[in-house]
Amino acid sequence: MTNIPETGRTPRVQIRLVVIQILVLSLLGTLGGRLWYLQIREGAEYAKEASGNHVQQVVEPAVRGSILDARGVPLADNETRLVVSASRTDLLKQKDDGKAVLTKLAGVLGMDPKEVMLKVRLCDAETPQPCWNGSPYQPIPITDEATPKQALQIRERSEDFPGITAEPEAVRRYASPGKSNTAQVLGYLSPVTDEEIQQAKDTDSPYLRSDQVGRSGLERQYDKQLRGKAGVTRYEVDNLGRVIGQAEADPAQPGANLVTSIDARVQRVAEYELNQAMKKAREQFDKITGTNYKADSGAVVVMEARTGRIVAMASAPTYDPNVWVGGISAKDYAKLTGKDSDYPLLNRAIQGQAAPGSTFKVVSTAAAVEAGYDFDGRYPCTSSYSVGGQVFNNFEGESFGPIPLGRALEVSCDTVFYGLAHNEWKKDGGINPKKGQPKDFFFKAAHQFGLGRETGVDLPNEVTGRVPDRQWKEDYWKANKDAWCRTGKKDGDYVEKIAYENCLEGNKMRAGDEINYSIGQGDTLVTPIQEAVIYGALANGGTMHAPTVGKAVISADGKHITEIKPKVTGRLPISQATLKGMDEALAGVVTRGTAAWKFQGWPQDQIELHAKTGTAEVYGKQTTSWLATYSKDYTVIMTIAQAGTGSGASGEAVRNIYSAMYGVQPDGSIDTRKALLPTPQKGLPKVRPDGTVASPKISKDPAKDLLEMQKAAEDGATASPDGTQPGATTPTPTAGNRDTRRRPRRRGSRRTPR
């Protein structure tokens, strides 16, 4: 059958056909190779990508846990509000980027259109608040105070408001029970940023786009516990987001409740009294500066002495924590953080630091005993003490003759401590210490008392204060000597002279430095919380605690209770005998010492109070007042900047706080029924399985109750032994402004580093 000749193909065509065949095969081979590469070699990678592709998460935010006071009264909880939000992605789709819609919305809400626009812009490095620092894909809340009518208006005309939603949402509420404010302790929330989401991505508590994060205070410290776990439902979806696959659901776990040791009533009283004390101080005339006291800031800490639990903590000036809820406005933000603000966001109880003044003398006393001086020995309390031609005066030139250390504490005799410190300075080798370590008892004691480091309170951003020891002087000199040497003049004005001296020997411990230091003046800085730890330890026999605000974390259904145990951080370097002596001396401060004029009529035999007053000098400003006190159960520390003396500025306020807690009437009797907290709160409040909390009723304003009680007593025709005027019966008459130190020509006032 092959007799028909093959005419169709010449060799050229034949070769070309083979070439085509080879080409075709190699093309198919290429496809096979590429297929192998994608499916076998890289298959796992693509499989992962595919699963990320088709799974959508629907997030149901967890309800944030409440912050409760020691008895269960909510300090921070949640309420349902009508939140109007704008979707940025929807707005940007509109021709004018949603400007018209936002303007219309502002009209409905009765807001300024400009403010609404500012609220929906995104935060970046250069954009000031208000701006949105959450995810750009998340609805941005415009207001959470929409009325039902406004919400209806928006919803019914949804075609007029593309991208705008009005939904009820659980938002944080700072309840202010009994008018207590607690702002800085509670802190505030703001939306999570992209960076935080990235950072927390692989941790065990990743953030969700919709999360609010605690930014300060307890909200930040206990953020993880309070936040709970958002419910995530995973749907398999198609490319249009339609659900096609089975849902896999993780139900939301509401955040746990934080029980604090704060007592809302005491908190209110403390806040009120701090505010009153500052107001009163502003009415007082300061002889040194020739104006009234400015009393521009202050703090008060009420702490359980035996556990370190904070019962109340207030900082002035303060603010309303509810301004943060639903996004803060430009005006409010400027008021809180602007240059002209008085920085109300600072919690001055843990972030304010000042020289401790005479409240520091408990440290110096302990140091002296440690160095070998007998507590009951006799030390000269002269009217002045001179070192190398420089004269250090006792307050108003008083002299008490040779007195024991306890008495020196009681009357706050400076010269006793000058002498001791100078002695030790000389023993350590003077300006050029001996080879080997100088003993530095006075500085060592300060460190042992926990100064110069954080107390470990469960609040963020605590500051350390400062102990101006040799190491610090060296570091500080290195950092500043260039400036000092440039501006210092041998016979210039005060500042120039100081700079000149510092340039020459600022790295050395001079006699004057140590002498100043021994009475808490100079470069020493402490925080109110550090003082609370020290005086709390004096009250409880020497144990220092890391102060705690949180007392327990209770799950939302009340089933799981994690107690936050008091944490012991150390012991005071004082023997029990010395402690007893100091305890007695500090009680003496109340009965016959520097604070006596404010505590007349106090039932000292039933509720023994101990106190130490302090007045610290600040270069260029009025003196800082300190009043550190303790009873058997509590320690109360109050400090007010630019307010004069400790007893003068805070005596009454601190006394009122004790009165409220113990129920002490103006006449000195004790009415236990009116006592707010005669003994520290023991048990924990009960959280019911449905999440509600059994909390007692709280008076509208405990501070007013106290005021009324006092007024009633006055009207009751009994004599008014209120400690505003020194009575004739003061056991040991001492000058009222015991601790005010006139400005001597001293070195070592606080320098302002350049």
Added chain:
Amino acid sequence: MTGVNSFSVSGYGPERAGWTRLFARDSLTRRLDWPILLASLALSLMGSLLVYSATRNRTELNQGDPYFFLLRHLMNLGIGVALMIGTLCLGHRALRNIVPVLYGLSVLLALVVLTPLGATINGQRNWLVIGGFSIQPAEFLKVTIILGMAMMLAARVDAGDKLYPDHRTVAQSLGLAAVPCLILLLMPDLGSMLAMVAIVLGVLLASGASNRWVFGLLVAGAVGCLAIWQLHILDEYQLNRFAAFANPDLDPAGVGYNTNQARIAIGSGGLMGAGLFHGSQTTGQFVPEQQTDFVFTVAGEELGFVGAGLIIFLLGVVLWRACRIARDSTELYGTIVAAGIVAWFAFQSFENIGMTLGIMPVTGLPLPFVSYGGSSMFAVWMAVGLLQSIRVQRPMSA
């Protein structure tokens, strides 16, 4: 089958009765190229499953009937097979006589597309909608251009006048091809246009035309591409769309998205695939145009390397046999037609699968036999018919 049988009667040897004739040594059934036929059928049937998988959930396309595309695909296949049989019965030699008519008709159809009668789908004006059926004339152009060029180029050679087509004939045949190419450019249907170029190259090679023509054409193409690129004839976004297969970021919402999703679908298939109807990318409709241009991704995801590899293998079988047919044809006409079909199938398969694998730019070309689409299905089965015709009409050499 009576028609086919009647055709075989023309043959050799004594008359036999009934079915035995069907399997006689020289009968048509024995002379058919079964590998091509079976591979094509297998590809088409696989295609119907893949099309079904891709469309059963696409309610916006299938008008609520999950079997809509499956049935249409099978119907197209039926028509395609019928067209193949028709072509086979008619024979490529007989077709030779009516090539001018077919050519003119297909060019006319393509021209109508450019008039308001044409429909624009996916940005390309290459559809003709007639009574509920949409036709892509470009597919038929591929067949007629092969036939037309083959007729011109082979005429003198098959007549024994010449060993190779002369320059004049080559130039004329190129002119014949240039007209539909120009129409395709106007549509614009870049994919079909490139397929056409591949076909022309294959045809020229097989015709034995001078090397100068082949290289000249290649150089002209390269210069043209360079000119388009350098003279900014295309806008940057058009170039980006073209280059997005390599770097999806160039056109993230358009071609880049397609490429990316296609690659994810295929890559996630692994060795065995997710199982038919179980691919999440496919079920979730993440790959656009998945029943037509991106049908290979369904195979990649749901059938894995094994299934997708099988498709490539089957295409390989078709192409391999088609090459054999080209080489075995006793006349240049058959050789050229077969080679043109090889070039067409090879280019379109490589381009289509290559774009889903991210190694070729994305153009709207269907995968022969597998993709949903009537015109393409009809055209490729007609081509199969031509191949079979060339095969059965050559003298039995073995």
